[in-house]
Amino acid sequence: MRIENDSKILSLYQDGRHQDALKLLMESYQERLYWHIRRILLCHDDTDDVLQNTIIKIWKGLENFKGDAKLYTWMFRIASNETFTFLEKNKKQKLNIDISENFEFKDPSHPEDLSGDEIQLKLEQAIATLPEKQRMVFHLKYFEEMKYSDISSVLGTSVGALKANYHLAAKKIEEFLKSN
Amino acid sequence: MNENNSHIENEDLNFLNGISKKNNFKTPAGYFEGLASNLETKLEVKNSKSPKRGIVRNIVINLSIAAAVIIGVFIFKPSTNQIETPVFLGETVVVDDFMESMIDSDDFVEIDYVADMIPVESVETEVEILLAVTDVDYQEISSDDLYDVFESDWEEIDYEF
Numbered sequence: 001m002r003i004e005n006d007s008k009i010l011s012l013y014q015d016g017r018h019q020d021a022l023k024l025l026m027e028s029y030q031e032r033l034y035w036h037i038r039r040i041l042l043c044h045d046d047t048d049d050v051l052q053n054t055i056i057k058i059w060k061g062l063e064n065f066k067g068d069a070k071l072y073t074w075m076f077r078i079a080s081n082e083t084f085t086f087l088e089k090n091k092k093q094k095l096n097i098d099i100s101e102n103f104e105f106k107d108p109s110h111p112e113d114l115s116g117d118e119i120q121l122k123l124e125q126a127i128a129t130l131p132e133k134q135r136m137v138f139h140l141k142y143f144e145e146m147k148y149s150d151i152s153s154v155l156g157t158s159v160g161a162l163k164a165n166y167h168l169a170a171k172k173i174e175e176f177l178k179s180n
Numbered sequence: 181m182n183e184n185n186s187h188i189e190n191e192d193l194n195f196l197n198g199i200s201k202k203n204n205f206k207t208p209a210g211y212f213e214g215l216a217s218n219l220e221t222k223l224e225v226k227n228s229k230s231p232k233r234g235i236v237r238n239i240v241i242n243l244s245i246a247a248a249v250i251i252g253v254f255i256f257k258p259s260t261n262q263i264e265t266p267v268f269l270g271e272t273v274v275v276d277d278f279m280e281s282m283i284d285s286d287d288f289v290e291i292d293y294v295a296d297m298i299p300v301e302s303v304e305t306e307v308e309i310l311l312a313v314t315d316v317d318y319q320e321i322s323s324d325d326l327y328d329v330f331e332s333d334w335e336e337i338d339y340e341f
Contacts, residue, residue: 019220019227026216034212035203044207052219059223102205119199142193143201174195 006071013062022059029072030055032144033079039124039139040083040132042102050086054079073153076144080136080154087132126176130169137162138169 005028012021033054038047057078065074127135133155140146140154141162148159155162219225 017227018225022220022223022225023216026219030212030215034207035205038203038205042205044205044211048211051215052222055219056223059219059225117204120202120204123196123199124204142196143203170193177195 010062010065010067010071021062025058026055029075033075035143036076036079036136036139037083039127039143040135041086042128044102046086046090050082051079054082057082069153070150073150076140076146076154077156083136084132122177122180123173125180126173127169129176130172134165134169134172137165138173141166 005024009021009025009028012018012024030051034047034051037050037054038044041047041050054075058075061078065071069077127138130138136155137151137157140151141148146154148162151157151162152159157165
């Protein structure tokens with residue numbers, strides 16, 4: 001699915017059907033890239049800014065995309081770089097964000113769902129305690145279900161280091177969930 | 181895969197079992213629906229003909245035209261046998277021989293056309309020549325007579341150069 005859409009996006013772009021290419025790109029990736037950024041920045045407005053910059057850079061870079069890398073890892077790499085650049089620029093502004101305020105309880109009327117939402121909120125809180133890069137590794141592996149080799153392309157880190165990062169992240173989350 | 185890290189790859193994440201992977205962060209209503217069109221406007225994206233395809237199409241059209249012309253030349257090529265004038269080698273040889281025999285014979289007089297020509301430098305010279313031919317004393321000729329000479333019937337004058 002991913003690869004099919006990637007080749008379609010590139011094909012449409014090369015055929016000059018830019019509007020269709022952008023539409024398919026957005027359909028395929030806007031939410032995935034959004035959540036990739038959002039899980040690090042937590043705030044919607046910051047995420048929106050970074051996502052728009054990311055897509056603009058993707059779009060402008062698409063002309064020179066050689067196909068040496070997979071399109072989707074290349075896009076996630078741009079999103080990651082933009083996110084880290086944003087964090088670097090706003091280093092002085094401590095991002096103190098209450099996750100529960102940004103969390104949406106889907107259906108509070110059903111106790112079972114509420115219970116599920118609460119556990120999920122705890123998970124998000126646990127993830128938020130991780131360092132940014134570790135958080136990104138956990139997101140790409142757990143939520144995006146990416147292969148380590150692809151995460152390596154996205155973050156420019158060795159597969160071994162990624163595995164170690166993921167292992168540490170999982171342990172920290174487990175400890176957080178047990179203690180809360 | 182590094183064997184030392186294989187246990188990490190197969191990390192036992194049982195504690196996450198049952199937790200949905202859905203994203204439950206708040207997003208403004210209709211955010212994703214509007215994002216694509218916002219970016220489309222911002223990036224001024226429109227469908228257009230690819231310049232690469234245009235070049236390829238032009239090349240194909242030009243090649244087709246060239247191929248059609250070449251094929252046409254081969255199909256409609258006029259037969260050279262029908263157009264060429266028959267060569268009568270025998271006659272040509274006869275004429276050439278005749279010309280050479282004329283040049284070689286004693287009857288042939290080489291004329292130096294340049295030396296034999298009398299240059300006409302002016303009207304006066306021409307008049308002198310005419311007077312000499314017609315035995316007229318030029319002292320007695322008035323300008324009217326000259327006029328008459330030039331206006332008279334030239335055929336009556338006997339040129340003896």
